Amino acid sequence: AQSVTQPDIHITVSEGASLELRCNYSYGATPYLFWYVQSPGQGLQLLLKYFSGDTLVQGIKGFEAEFKRSQSSFNLRKPSVHWSDAAEYFCAVGEGTGRRALTFGSGTRLQVQP
Amino acid sequence: GAGVSQTPSNKVTEKGKYVELRCDPISGHTALYWYRQSLGQGPEFLIYFQGTGAADDSGLPNDRFFAVRPEGSVSTLKIQRTERGDSAVYLCASSNAVGQGFSTDGYTFGSGTRLTVV
Numbered sequence: 001a002q003s004v005t006q007p008d009i010h011i012t013v014s015e016g017a018s019l020e021l022r023c024n025y026s027y028g029a030t031p032y033l034f035w036y037v038q039s040p041g042q043g044l045q046l047l048l049k050y051f052s053g054d055t056l057v058q059g060i061k062g063f064e065a066e067f068k069r070s071q072s073s074f075n076l077r078k079p080s081v082h083w084s085d086a087a088e089y090f091c092a093v094g095e096g097t098g099r100r101a102l103t104f105g106s107g108t109r110l111q112v113q114p
Numbered sequence: 115g116a117g118v119s120q121t122p123s124n125k126v127t128e129k130g131k132y133v134e135l136r137c138d139p140i141s142g143h144t145a146l147y148w149y150r151q152s153l154g155q156g157p158e159f160l161i162y163f164q165g166t167g168a169a170d171d172s173g174l175p176n177d178r179f180f181a182v183r184p185e186g187s188v189s190t191l192k193i194q195r196t197e198r199g200d201s202a203v204y205l206c207a208s209s210n211a212v213g214q215g216f217s218t219d220g221y222t223f224g225s226g227t228r229l230t231v232v
Contacts, residue, residue, distance in 0.1 A: 004156075024124075041117070043205060043223035044157070090156050099144065100211070101170060102221075104156030 002027040004093050006105035013081050014113045021076040021108050023091030032094035033074040034102065035065055047089075050074065061085070086112045093097045116140075117173055118224035120206050127196055130155045135227045139208030145223060146189050147182055149205040152192040163189060196231045203228050 003026045025031055028051055032051055036044040046057025055067040065076045074091060088109050092102040119138040120213035127133050139146050143191055159173040163183045171181075178196075183189040193200055206222035 039223070042205075043225040044221075045223075046221070091155070100147065100162045101159035101173060102149075102157075103157070106154070106156050 002031065002093050002095060002103050004091050004103055006089075006091055006108050007058045008108045009106070010111070011108045012113060013110040015083050016080050018083070019078045019081045019110070021089050021091075021110070022104060023076065024072050025074065025091070025093045025095055026072065027095070029095075030069075033065075033067060034092040034094070035059065035074070035076050036090045036092060036104075037061075037087045038090065038107075043088065047076070054063070077101035081110075081112055083112045083114065086110055094101075116185075118206055118208050119220050120173060120204075120224040123225065124228045124230075126184045126232060129198060129231055133193050133196055133229065135193075135204050135229070137189045137191070137206030137208075139187065139189070140222055141187075143208035143210050143222075144184060144213045145209045146187065147207045147209075148189070148191050148209065149228070150164060151205055153202070160191070162197070166231050182214045193229075196229075198224060201229055201231045202211050 006025045009023050034049045037047050038044050047063050048065055049058050050067045058064050061102040063078050065074055067074050088107045090107045091105045094102045108111050119134045148160040148164045151157040158179040162170040166183055166186045169228045177195045183193045203226040205223055205226045208219050
């Protein structure tokens with residue numbers, strides 16, 4: 001069965017600093033990979049996704065992520081964090097065989113210091 | 115509608131009671147999903163509908179949980195004999211994916227229903 005690990009439960013960065021959130025997955029074939037953001041009391045918003053092709057994907061709000069097959073990773077990055085980026089971030093993986101269920105990691109809570 | 119709508123936004127019920135949670139997907143989206151998010155965890159898959167039929171219900175935890183989508187639009191998640199462990203945020207999502215694979219736009223999630231069983 002597929003699984004997703006987000007090793008960092010909580011990260012604090014200063015506004016304007018760079019950010020990298022880690023995500024490792026376990027899946028036998030090429031997965032479908034997603035990053036979602038969740039603000040308090042809100043639903044999940046899709047930041048970006050990887051299905052195939054270029055391993056560096058660009059998303060909304062200035063985020064990007066890089067798929068590294070050799071490391072089974074899909075880390076999320078942003079060069080300069082804004083206070084409004086404070087939220088919970090979830091990495092998710094979907095099977096490429098047609099089953100639509102996404103498996104989510106347990107999330108990383110991002111705090112931004114002024 | 116413009117987004118995925120879930121009602122109620124909050125529901126408090128007594129242990130042993132029956133509850134229904136409603137999801138109104140984006141107009142025209144044929145695929146609908148239910149997830150459950152416990153405190154401090156990521157969402158966990160419950161069930162997926164393609165049109166009116168449940169294409170995958172492997173995530174439903176037991177037979178107290180049931181979901182329907184009779185006209186291929188609105189869906190209702192039903193929980194019988196609620197237990198305190200059912201307390202969670204129940205998320206609904208929809209997409210325009212058909213057949214195999216994921217849609218290119220991923221899912222659109224609603225804001226969820228926070229269920230508290232006391």
